[in-house]
Amino acid sequence: MRVIGLISGTSVDGIDAALVEISGSGFDLQAELIKGATYPYPAALQQQILGVGEGEAVSMPDLADLDDRIAAQFAQAAIAIQAHHPKADLIGSHGQTVFHRPPDRRNGLQLGYSMQLGRGEAIAHLTQIPTVSNFRAADIALGGQGAPLVPPVDAALFRHQTYDRCVQNIGGIGNLTYLPAKDSERSTKILGWDTGPGNMLLDLAVQHLSNGEKTFDDNGAWAATGTPDRTLVDHWLQQAYFQAPPPKSTGREHFGQAYLEQCLLDARDLNAADLLATLTDLTAATIAHSYKTFLPRLPDQVLICGGGSRNAYLKQRIQTHLSECTVLTTDDVGLNADFKEAIAFAVLAYWRHHHFPGNLPEVTGATRAVFLGEIYHVP
Ligand SMILES: Nc1ncnc2c1ncn2[C@@H]1O[C@H](COP(=O)(O)OP(=O)(O)OP(=O)(O)O)[C@@H](O)[C@H]1O
Numbered sequence: 001m002r003v004i005g006l007i008s009g010t011s012v013d014g015i016d017a018a019l020v021e022i023s024g025s026g027f028d029l030q031a032e033l034i035k036g037a038t039y040p041y042p043a044a045l046q047q048q049i050l051g052v053g054e055g056e057a058v059s060m061p062d063l064a065d066l067d068d069r070i071a072a073q074f075a076q077a078a079i080a081i082q083a084h085h086p087k088a089d090l091i092g093s094h095g096q097t098v099f100h101r102p103p104d105r106r107n108g109l110q111l112g113y114s115m116q117l118g119r120g121e122a123i124a125h126l127t128q129i130p131t132v133s134n135f136r137a138a139d140i141a142l143g144g145q146g147a148p149l150v151p152p153v154d155a156a157l158f159r160h161q162t163y164d165r166c167v168q169n170i171g172g173i174g175n176l177t178y179l180p181a182k183d184s185e186r187s188t189k190i191l192g193w194d195t196g197p198g199n200m201l202l203d204l205a206v207q208h209l210s211n212g213e214k215t216f217d218d219n220g221a222w223a224a225t226g227t228p229d230r231t232l233v234d235h236w237l238q239q240a241y242f243q244a245p246p247p248k249s250t251g252r253e254h255f256g257q258a259y260l261e262q263c264l265l266d267a268r269d270l271n272a273a274d275l276l277a278t279l280t281d282l283t284a285a286t287i288a289h290s291y292k293t294f295l296p297r298l299p300d301q302v303l304i305c306g307g308g309s310r311n312a313y314l315k316q317r318i319q320t321h322l323s324e325c326t327v328l329t330t331d332d333v334g335l336n337a338d339f340k341e342a343i344a345f346a347v348l349a350y351w352r353h354h355h356f357p358g359n360l361p362e363v364t365g366a367t368r369a370v371f372l373g374e375i376y377h378v379p
């Protein structure tokens with residue numbers, strides 16, 4: 001079956017689209033990437049999404065308009081990725097997260113709330129391809145975090161016979177999937193959660209330090225000229241999110257502009273390069289801390305994916321913090337690190353289409369496994 005996976009993540013850098021040929025069933029499946037491409041948002045739309053994501057007020061008519069403009073961009077991405085190919089059978093569209101609040105039972109919030117814009121019915125209408133969207137809602141209705149959803153797909157694509165692996169996505173936010181070896185005689189439980197900031201703080205800091213001239217630290221070259229302040233990183237690591245046990249998930253609400261401003265205050269004595277090195281080290285240290293604190297044992301291999309896999313300095317810092325593990329990218333084991341999440345939403349749509357539950361309750365905290373996503377047929 002030919003499926004298009006679409007996602008724009010918390011970095012809001014554009015829509016990742018993957019055209020994928022999928023066969024098999026359940027965890028026993030093959031997913032071959034035929035084409036992957038990123039379609040940037042128009043600058044004004046990107047700014048508006050970032051504003052809403054940072055908590056700016058928006059009226060209902062403006063929200064409806066934003067939803068449909070995002071859906072139109074997603075539909076265009078789907079149409080573009082399948083140009084020169086036979087028409088796809090199905091679209092799995094994650095949409096654009098603009099708000100994510102996990103359940104918080106101690107404060108009376110029994111159910112989480114997560115909002116992805118770019119409604120599936122509009123995408124089905126514009127592309128004339130059946131579309132699955134709103135993947136997080138069913139898990140949340142069962143008391144789950146609604147995130148991360150990619151771990152079962154990682155299990156299908158990356159579980160190794162003899163090596164314990166972690167797949168570490170580093171997008172705006174970082175999240176891991178722990179995959180014990182199939183032959184393991186010890187624990188066999190797949191685990192996963194959000195480790196904390198990925199590139200989000202780095203992007204915001206680079207924009208601040210370059211007065212808007214740069215949007216990200218290409219290959220970590222700027223940070224690599226500085227030295228991380230380990231005392232500050234250790235101090236930040238004591239924060240509640242990093243110390244809290246899984247299940248847990250987070251977003252721009254927690255690690256956005258306001259968080260950066262506190263970091264800037266704490267790091268006011270550092271020069272620009274040292275600040276970037278310190279923030280990069282924070283991302284690496286939160287990943288290592290999470291593994292050392294909450295996994296039954298460290299994995300043999302860490303497979304990095306997402307935009308952070310293109311940051312050599314960050315990768316080097318992760319290897320330093322996890323010297324016991326071999327740090328690779330998913331490219332090294334045959335799956336494109338830039339499009340893994342888009343591929344994952346194609347797989348989740350395929351599972352929905354074939355009535356296979358898409359969440360892992362041990363990851364999200366939901367009370368049981370459930371079908372993920374709403375199917376919109378061609379109107
Ligand atoms: N060559 C590069 N060097 C350094 N960083 C890079 C490079 N390419 C991409 N990035 C970083 O990766 C980010 C985008 O990553 P990605 O597309 O995986 O995020 P996302 O999908 O939006 O996030 P999430 O997984 O949290 O939903 C960019 O904002 C940038 O910080």
Ligand SMILES: CC(=O)N[C@H]1[C@@H]2OC[C@@H](O2)[C@@H](O)[C@@H]1O[C@H](C)C(=O)O
Binds near residue numbers: 151172174249251
């Ligand atoms: C609410 C939301 O959009 N969460 C994203 C975000 O980006 C990375 C991390 O935080 C992860 O939890 C999730 O995305 C991936 C696709 C997931 O659900 O697995």
